[in-house]
Amino acid sequence: MKTIISPVKGTRDFYPEALALRQWLYGELARVSRAFGYQEYDGPFLEPMALYAAKSGEELVREQSFCFNDRGGDEITLRPELTPSLARMVAARQRQLPLPIRWWSFGPFWRYERPQKGRTREFFQWNIDLLGVESPEADAELAAVAATFLRNVGLKSSQVYLQVNNRRLLEAELTRLGIAPELRGMVFRLIDRRDKMRASEWEAYAADQGLNTTSIRGISQLLENKDLWTKSEELQAFFQAVKALGLEEYVEYDPTIVRGLDYYTGTVFEARDRDGEFRAVLGGGRYDNLVGDVGGDRLPGVGFAMGDVVIQLVLEKFGCLPSLRAAPAQVLVTTFGQGEVGASLDLGRRLREVGLLVEWYPTPDRLPKQLKYADQAGIRFAVICGPDESARGSVSLKDLAKREQIEVKVEVLAEEVRRRLLEATNA
């Protein structure tokens, strides 16, 4: 057995069927993004490492990015996320861009982590952001974009949903419990981990982090209070807006959601399947200081990101994956014999000239083999030109789906195929 060089760990080969699925996903999220008035953009795939050093979260850039020095010695990172690039792009043209900014993007990202279910080292991500509006209704719009996408692709609110929380509310509550602001980062991580451990383990872990029993008990109570959101005017307005947008079935308050990235300042949310089988499908929230942090004026923003891997797992689980195949050619021009090669090439050219997608069978194999190939490839029409047709100045046109065959003059072949394809599409 010959050894094939294996792909880089954590990358995926996109065979035509897989690429067709990715393109379908792209189409769906483009549709939602545009429906809400967002414009497509993109940043570079390579960024200076310094762009992430500020705010992305220590571990993300230090341990989980692909970093290297270029030939000039500069520290370069393969982008692990898009939001810092967005902040920089906006900061650079802050005076020219009319507000609000509604932008979306879909492209590749890289994170140096151990691959596992729902996580690869190279993945595609949908990013969508609204900048220049600081209101709960803006937060609600992003949640609505996410929920509308989920609904559009066929996922029911009984299957997936958005969990929402607010960091300001959480911070106020922690202050009320007498927990010092310096400890917030640690406490957020603690809260994030709550549902991964048993209560006793979690309490022991919390104590280990230096929290006293009173604080731990107070935090526990916060996390069990499903009505805590009513204390936040922001969340009240948020949920009211979500209701007006008609998506309240998909959106719920969840006091345990905090999100890992350091730059979130207000409302945060993530979407997951209700069984909790998979990791989060998407995640995002409000970040009010990011543009200022990269050298611009303060500009509030809200947005989320969705990776292509988990959403595919969820779609598969709930039977929402479309049955796709790579788009086949419309016509196969067969090659009857060595003597007919020139005629076949000529026929292919004629068909392409009227805009048809034409594949040429490159060897004079037995006709059954050529037709079987057309059938398996999903090609609708086969053109056959042997000595009999040739003598009459015509060709045989076979409709693989209808199992019909007619003989037409070479001059009218292209028009005939086009007419029949149109008919087939309308039927």
Place this chain on the structure above:
RNA sequence: GUGGCUGUAGCUCAAUUGGCAGAGCACUGGACUGUGGAUCCAGUCGUUGCGGGUUCAAGCCCCGUCAGCCACCCCA
């Protein structure tokens, strides 16, 4: 970075206490010499991930190594 599981034909997987490496699919040819999805017949397909060890005998047991998957960490 830490831990667990799995590596057998192109693919999906069998192989009893260690005892002749198999099946389905796919592929190729034929039945059918210029007409595709079915059926039947025949055929090709192996360094059992790699290296060592134990044994009369290893796909199976032991050690090492590589790869993949899963979990932790973190996160889309």
